[in-house]
Amino acid sequence: MKKFFAAVFAAVSLFSCFSCAENYEYEYLEKDSAVFSGAMTLYVKLLGRDASSAFEEMSLTLEKIGSEISLTDKNSALSYFNEKAEENEKVKVSKETYNLISLALGFEKETGGAFSIGAFNLSELWGLDVDGYSGYDPFEDIPVKGELPDYETQVLSAKAHCDTSRLILTQEAGECFIEKSDGELKIDLGGIAKGYCADLCVGIAKRHSLKSALINISGNIVLLGGYYDGRKFVDWEISVLQPRPKAALYREEVCAFGSGGDISIVTSGDYRRYYRHESDLQLCHIIDPISGLPTDISLGADGKSYVQKPEIVSSATVLCGSSAAADAYSTALCVMGLENAARFLQENNDVCAIIFTERGEAHGRMYASDGIEFIKEDTYGEFRKYEKYAPA
Amino acid sequence: MVNEKKIDAVKREISPLKLADIIVLTALIILSVVLLVTVYGKTGEKVIVTYYGVSEEYDLGQDREIAIEDKLTVCISGGAVYVKDAQCPDKICQNSGAVKKVNETIVCAPFGITVRITDGKGGGNKVVTG
Known part of the structure; x- marks a missing residue:
């Protein structure tokens, strides 16, 4: 009998040692790195025994995709496709890039063309590609000089070469190729690549059986599982930046909501990448592929001049299961405008969003999907200034 | 029976x-x-001093003195925190000695000041999007 109890005692002490070891394992690995010469940043918080090898694998995956689709690197496969490839010339791409492009074409259909990877000609025309807006410093606020593109001769003709149905995807003997039947077509995967990479990182985290993870790729956020506070799993607390004035600089929060995890969160807005033109028009980096204009301006009554829209979507935060989808939808919602965006959200129940609009520098309206649980709404003074929009 | x-x-x-x-x-x-x-029993990493609902966080590893108006002085020294000069009549906080373990607190009721030790990991669940 004594032996039996001694064994129990031994087992209990052993168990206590194990529980200490478990506790030690429950510490987040926090890492960040600039991938592909700073074009993408990866910030992670990973919880699990394999956290550091998972991080290594994530960095490598991002580096690989980044080097293929970067448009700032003139030697990337996509730069070659845009600048040098001729009509019907097959350009070899990796399986990942191939999947990314076919995914993007699917989202273009779903959003009725509000999201498109084919609008790069227009971005370049408006000076809203990376090279364009990065020359403008919101702190200095020196307006960009120069003629805006003429609608009939320039915008319409650039728009004619933005048709993604001229993009052809083929697979031969396990290898993937893209080609274009319009030699002028240029594609830009910037609106979806970060989300797609985040989805790949989620796959890596799951393969390494991580218990909880926060993956942030240049603002594309994925939360895997709840947050472990050292004793138990709790909800994450996600704050949305106040879009005006100049959110990217002041980083004030407009509202916060809770989430138990297993969700992707992506915000698109007009306030981070934009420039002000000497005509006093503000031009943001999001191009409406349907009108051919940046989303914050429209064509004047004379059919030639441009005017600032009276109300624009300044920030759209999308929550959904896939990060690539969240990335594409958040851009699409900005393009659609508040009413159409709300309608789109009601038709797609698996997508949730918080949308803010601005009227000039004044607060506009706010729409939030039913599923979103706001935290401490009363502590955010700015939040209450937005008029709540309820679609009829 | x-x-x-x-x-x-x-x-x-x-x-x-x-x-x-x-x-x-x-x-x-x-x-x-x-x-x-x-x-x-974990030794803390940070100390949070709250006064009228406004909190300031300080590093426990860095020795310093924090004067809260002319009411009291909080002293961080050698990884521990204590209240040095309290201008209140009861001086309970001053007499309560030094704290250094996670969740230990010193409270000064007359002035509404609390000093709390944390492991410095709070707020890890906060994420910002935009």
Whole structure:
């Protein structure tokens, strides 16, 4: 009998040692790195025994995709496709890039063309590609000089070469190729690549059986599982930046909501990448592929001049299961405008969003999907200034 | 009579502690003490000083003095925190000595000031999007 109890005692002490070891394992690995010469940043918080090898694998995956689709690197496969490839010339791409492009074409259909990877000609025309807006410093606020593109001769003709149905995807003997039947077509995967990479990182985290993870790729956020506070799993607390004035600089929060995890969160807005033109028009980096204009301006009554829209979507935060989808939808919602965006959200129940609009520098309206649980709404003074929009 | 006999029998079954029971009990007590010490006995990393609902966080590793108006002075020294000069009549906070373990607090009720030690990991669940 004594032996039996001694064994129990031994087992209990052993168990206590194990529980200490478990506790030690429950510490987040926090890492960040600039991938592909700073074009993408990866910030992670990973919880699990394999956290550091998972991080290594994530960095490598991002580096690989980044080097293929970067448009700032003139030697990337996509730069070659845009600048040098001729009509019907097959350009070899990796399986990942191939999947990314076919995914993007699917989202273009779903959003009725509000999201498109084919609008790069227009971005370049408006000076809203990376090279364009990065020359403008919101702190200095020196307006960009120069003629805006003429609608009939320039915008319409650039728009004619933005048709993604001229993009052809083929697979031969396990290898993937893209080609274009319009030699002028240029594609830009910037609106979806970060989300797609985040989805790949989620796959890596799951393969390494991580218990909880926060993956942030240049603002594309994925939360895997709840947050472990050292004793138990709790909800994450996600704050949305106040879009005006100049959110990217002041980083004030407009509202916060809770989430138990297993969700992707992506915000698109007009306030981070934009420039002000000497005509006093503000031009943001999001191009409406349907009108051919940046989303914050429209064509004047004379059919030639441009005017600032009276109300624009300044920030759209999308929550959904896939990060690539969240990335594409958040851009699409900005393009659609508040009413159409709300309608789109009601038709797609698996997508949730918080949308803010601005009227000039004044607060506009706010729409939030039913599923979103706001935290401490009363502590955010700015939040209450937005008029709540309820679609009829 | 019959009932009392039954109760006696039951008592005899239960009450005498065997040596083995004592071993198990001791094991459980040791275990719970060990757990309590590991969970609650961690030395803190940060100290949060709250005054009128406004909180400031300080590093425990860096020795310094924090004067809160002319009401009291909080002293960080050698990884521990204590209240040096309290201008209140009771001086309870001043006499409560130094704190350095996670969740230990010093409260100055007359001025509404609290000093709390944390592991510096709070707010890890906060994420910003935009």
